[in-house]
Amino acid sequence: xxxxxxxxxxxxxxxxxxxxxxxxxxxxxxxxxxSKMVIEAMEKYSPFPCFTDYKKMxxxxxxxxVVVAVPTRFHASMVAELLQLGIHxxxxxxxxxxxxxxxxxxxxxxxxxLVNQVGYHNKFVGTFTEVKKLLEAGAIGEIYHFMGQxxxxxxVKAKGDTWRSNPEEGGGCLMDYASHVIDxxxxxxxxxxxxxxxxxKSVFSRNVDDAVFAMMQLQNxxxxxxxxxxxxxxxxxxxxxxxxxxxxxxxxxxxxxxxxYFKDAACxxxxxxxxxxxxxxxxxxxxxxxLRGEEYSAQMDHFIKAVEGxxxxxxxSFESAAQTDNxxxxxxxxxx
Amino acid sequence: MERILFGDNQFFAVNHISDExxxxxxxxxxxxxxxxxxxxxxxxxxxxxxxxTTHDRIANICEVIRSQPDKYRDFKIYPCMPYAHKYANAVTxxxxxxTIKQYVPGNFFGSLFxxxxxxxxxDFLSIMELLIDAEMKMFKxxxxxxxxxxNVITDLLLGLGMKDVLVAFHHYVQKKYNAEAGFIxxxxxxxxxxxxxxxxxxxxxxxxxxxxxxxxxGGKELYEETLRTRQFxxxxxxxxxxxxxxxREAIEYVCGLPNIESILFGASSKTNINDTASLIHHYDGVFxxxx
Numbered sequence: 001x002x003x004x005x006x007x008x009x010x011x012x013x014x015x016x017x018x019x020x021x022x023x024x025x026x027x028x029x030x031x032x033x034x035s036k037m038v039i040e041a042m043e044k045y046s047p048f049p050c051f052t053d054y055k056k057m058x059x060x061x062x063x064x065x066v067v068v069a070v071p072t073r074f075h076a077s078m079v080a081e082l083l084q085l086g087i088h089x090x091x092x093x094x095x096x097x098x099x100x101x102x103x104x105x106x107x108x109x110x111x112x113x114l115v116n117q118v119g120y121h122n123k124f125v126g127t128f129t130e131v132k133k134l135l136e137a138g139a140i141g142e143i144y145h146f147m148g149q150x151x152x153x154x155x156v157k158a159k160g161d162t163w164r165s166n167p168e169e170g171g172g173c174l175m176d177y178a179s180h181v182i183d184x185x186x187x188x189x190x191x192x193x194x195x196x197x198x199x200x201k202s203v204f205s206r207n208v209d210d211a212v213f214a215m216m217q218l219q220n221x222x223x224x225x226x227x228x229x230x231x232x233x234x235x236x237x238x239x240x241x242x243x244x245x246x247x248x249x250x251x252x253x254x255x256x257x258x259x260x261y262f263k264d265a266a267c268x269x270x271x272x273x274x275x276x277x278x279x280x281x282x283x284x285x286x287x288x289x290x291l292r293g294e295e296y297s298a299q300m301d302h303f304i305k306a307v308e309g310x311x312x313x314x315x316x317s318f319e320s321a322a323q324t325d326n327x328x329x330x331x332x333x334x335x336x
Numbered sequence: 337m338e339r340i341l342f343g344d345n346q347f348f349a350v351n352h353i354s355d356e357x358x359x360x361x362x363x364x365x366x367x368x369x370x371x372x373x374x375x376x377x378x379x380x381x382x383x384x385x386x387x388x389t390t391h392d393r394i395a396n397i398c399e400v401i402r403s404q405p406d407k408y409r410d411f412k413i414y415p416c417m418p419y420a421h422k423y424a425n426a427v428t429x430x431x432x433x434x435t436i437k438q439y440v441p442g443n444f445f446g447s448l449f450x451x452x453x454x455x456x457x458x459d460f461l462s463i464m465e466l467l468i469d470a471e472m473k474m475f476k477x478x479x480x481x482x483x484x485x486x487n488v489i490t491d492l493l494l495g496l497g498m499k500d501v502l503v504a505f506h507h508y509v510q511k512k513y514n515a516e517a518g519f520i521x522x523x524x525x526x527x528x529x530x531x532x533x534x535x536x537x538x539x540x541x542x543x544x545x546x547x548x549x550x551x552x553x554g555g556k557e558l559y560e561e562t563l564r565t566r567q568f569x570x571x572x573x574x575x576x577x578x579x580x581x582x583x584r585e586a587i588e589y590v591c592g593l594p595n596i597e598s599i600l601f602g603a604s605s606k607t608n609i610n611d612t613a614s615l616i617h618h619y620d621g622v623f624x625x626x627x
């Protein structure tokens with residue numbers, strides 16, 4: 001059994017908590033949030049020990065691992081404190097507000113040999129893992145272009161301000177939405193090395209970007225585009241997709257459907273020349289407990305297994321998330 | 337419950353396998369008349385129960401149903417609440433407290449915070465009741481014998497161990513709406529354990545049940561075993577596993593399982609509605625000839 005604590009019971013935190021609560025190898029030893037309303041509801045209706053001060057939770061509940069789902073600006077200091085105490089950490093995305101903050105956390109986690117993971121759940125989506133497999137096998141030949149996109153209906157009219165509308169606190173479409181796409185491109189193709197041009201547009205928000213467009217070059221020399229807009233209410237929920245052009249074929253994938261085109265008959269087993277369509281239903285292993293998508297349970301299970309030493313701590317490490325932070329910073333700097 | 341229930345995913349661009357199809361559906365069902373026409377096709381196929389989420393547009397459909405009492409005399413709606421994306425998108429933007437402020441009717445919430453006095457924990461269930469009432473408003477005057485909790489909420493409460501809230505939902509819809517509570521879930525065996533342990537006998541549970549094992553958490557074998565050995569009123573949904581199984585194979589599998597009271601499916605065209613209904617009747621004739 002792994003003793004796990006949770007700091008931050010907002011939208012993602014509560015979802016993680018439910019997944020942890022249902023996990024057979026997890027003992028939830030503490031839940032912490034500064035919202036009195038949330039903690040009182042938890043105290044009354046859930047079996048978990050509740051705290052409003054995370055330091056108190058750490059000293060009293062003594063977790064082996066902690067899930068951090070607080071606003072991004074608190075990540076760096078809180079994660080450092082946890083690592084200092086020898087606690088394994090799962091932290092929500094994006095990792096840190098500034099890339100330099102991540103460098104120190106990576107060093108600490110390595111030095112103390114602690115499991116570290118960041119919540120970029122797309123790497124656990126069946127279609128995207130299949131894309132990764134195809135690319136690693138060189139199935140579409142030399143890659144020369146990519147397009148990463150995400151659209152959804154988060155800010156669809158002018159509204160009051162929250163921490164998400166403050167760029168200093170990690171708000172905005174670039175940090176919150178585009179980070180997913182950047183991280184996916186980093187993982188599938190190659191980490192972003194430079195950003196040639198970018199536009200951050202406010203559609204409805206006053207202080208933050210609601211849409212992000214960028215031209216980027218990756219470490220392996222491939223270039224491509226990023227197009228993300230969270231003010232698009234023609235989408236029912238967040239929809240993330242990647243298109244990757246290779247000299248021998250093309251991949252178009254979102255979280256539901258994978259379409260692969262092969263120019264000739266030399267292609268991997270299970271595929272043939274021309275268009276191939278596969279669905280997430282065929283590509284996703286089922287989970288023991290489902291909430292909002294298999295990927296959320298799968299990523300938490302991966303973290304717990306890594307803490308138990310059953311799987312290597314490779315996917316979504318601080319290191320890979322820091323590369324995403326770095327790309328976010330490059331996109332900001334490349335604005336006209 | 338009737339053997340066949342008609343679902344609404346196709347009307348609201350919910351497609352589990354293709355975003356393109358989802359957009360095509362959104363275009364196809366832009367006008368409420370297109371939804372009504374499809375419901376009429378379902379009625380012609382002998383399906384008189386519409387199981388639908390509490391999406392804003394359902395209010396318009398309810399309006400049409402109320403305006404033609406003769407035509408819809410035998411028509412029933414099973415509301416499924418809440419329409420979660422409405423709340424989920426609001427939570428991303430406004431936070432949990434902000435969302436409750438926005439959606440709890442009246443100034444109930446404001447009064448709780450009056451003078452900075454902490455409110456009593458028992459009020460959380462009152463908030464839930466107010467949210468249920470808000471979602472049920474659109475169904476006034478319509479026959480709603482079963483009211484469902486959507487899977488995202490059922491499963492969230494299940495994971496959080498909030499058994500009492502599930503029970504409170506069960507009791508409230510019975511008391512206030514003289515309806516039975518239903519629970520949609522992606523974790524059927526786990527949910528049944530919890531409901532039974534809370535003293536809810538023979539609950540109505542709607543879950544993914546399909547030959548591909550898609551979204552059957554804990555595994556297909558455990559689901560089959562649960563159907564065979566436990567007492568509850570099962571509704572099978574996602575029987576086509578998002579298209580992973582052919583319709584004939586899919587319906588043959590589900591009709592061959594024991595203890596499934598109803599089958600839920602949605603379809604956009606008259607042909608698909610008729611074909612699926614015929615397949616169910618056909619395989620019921622094979623597996624349940626006496627019923």
